Amino acid sequence: MEVKNQEDQYLSSVRNALRILKSFSMDEPEKKVSDISTSLGLNKSTVSRTMATLASEGFVYKDPESKKYRLGLSLLSLSSIVNSNTDVYHESYPVLSRLVENLGETAHISVIDKLEVIYLQKVECNHPVRFLTHVGRRNPPHCTSSGKVLLAYADEGLVNAVLEQGLEKYTKNTITDPDKLLANLKEIKKNGYSTSFEELNEGVNSIAAPVYDYRGKVIAALSVVGPKQRIQSHKVQGFAKKIIAAAKEVSERMGYRG
């Protein structure tokens, strides 16, 4: 009868607070108590008291104008510490900068976290036409070039977990068939780079290559993103070559001796 669940261990009020924090996004940077209450299915008073606690520690604050809550400055300090931990963050920056100058397109470094691809570092291009991405953004792994290259070199368990989660369709090009995805991953491993032609967003293409650490393990992906008008299929070879070279350089900075 009683299912001993892992989740039974978790402190519910803490989990509520963390989920409230995570419910903020670029699209919804400010929220009322009742917004949160309905969207997370929590009682008004629970939310109210949780917000008061979060505010007392500076994790949120009440905007005096709109009287809504926004994320607070305590989070800023913490994220700098997160970055200072990850070596890739520092080592990749100069390499990305040069690549962006060379290709004229925005470049990212990303890793996989909880079945999602998350951007650690970004260097933007100067083109007026750009895409709104940001450090910390999360994307699905099965339809982004960075996600697929990470999956290609990941162990089976992770790939299975992604497949079990289901391959959501975003565009007509999104790969939703598990077998086709597996075939694609195989090919990616053979080529040493991955592509996404409008698999997540219409009109957006990207190319990615793996970054290795000192043990030869793939720990991140270096990707370049741009509109399909600028990243055309006949240019892929040339782009990929430079992206692979840049990824190799980051790898070497991470101690990789390939």
Next chain:
Amino acid sequence: MEVKNQEDQYLSSVRNALRILKSFSMDEPEKKVSDISTSLGLNKSTVSRTMATLASEGFVYKDPESKKYRLGLSLLSLSSIVNSNTDVYHESYPVLSRLVENLGETAHISVIDKLEVIYLQKVECNHPVRFLTHVGRRNPPHCTSSGKVLLAYADEGLVNAVLEQGLEKYTKNTITDPDKLLANLKEIKKNGYSTSFEELNEGVNSIAAPVYDYRGKVIAALSVVGPKQRIQSHKVQGFAKKIIAAAKEVSERMGYRG
């Protein structure tokens, strides 16, 4: 007997979790359960369960190598949202870059939060000799140029709160006498800029000017920091002129019509 305290309202387990998060720093980016337990005076089991909850939501993770906890990637996403909220963050960047190029020293934008100065934005200089600061770092207001310029234009309540908190001595130059600090603030307001000559760290000088918003209210400080060998007292006039000009430019980008 019973003192009705504001703090009685706060959810204690949530507050524990938030304090645990905030206990991480650049100096101590990874911690064991018992470290946290002793430093925050919480029971081992309490910490253990709180950490499990934090980990389940991606706010921390256990490093497989060291078996210690580190801050997690969930915080990255959130801090990007914090930045996207603050206009100063975006508007100041190009101005800071030019100033850094011109002066050859690191520049910051900072605001005051909970009686501390916090860096929102930073552009580093190329000098090999630099100081380890980072976005999100917190410093005391009474012995930094940014802090003092913010206090100079702040309302009386804030200044009193800082004075009540006590003026801790960091170096022989730190102003610890309330009257002297008030006199200094008055002078800063007259000059339109503030200085700190080794008031927080030995060998480190800084100069700051106020940034205004569209209502003419001081909302941030623009500061330049460097070693005393490079920021000498006879150069202050020249530096200050350029810093004030840069701060004015940021202000204008914020809608200030002075």
Next chain:
DNA sequence: CGCTCGTGTTGCTCTATACGCAACAACCAC
């Protein structure tokens, strides 16, 4: 100007829950 509606906060009660204790398990050093 008063009315109502939507919203956030606060007493109060009761139960779920998070804490503390202690035992256990896992690991390291020696």
Next chain:
DNA sequence: GTGGTTGTTGCGTATAGAGCAACACGAGCG
């Protein structure tokens, strides 16, 4: 092997936090 850390887990109990409802507050409108 042993002794010393350290992290996790059961368990019972005190209590803290969720839910309800009442209230306070302000905005919008007739």
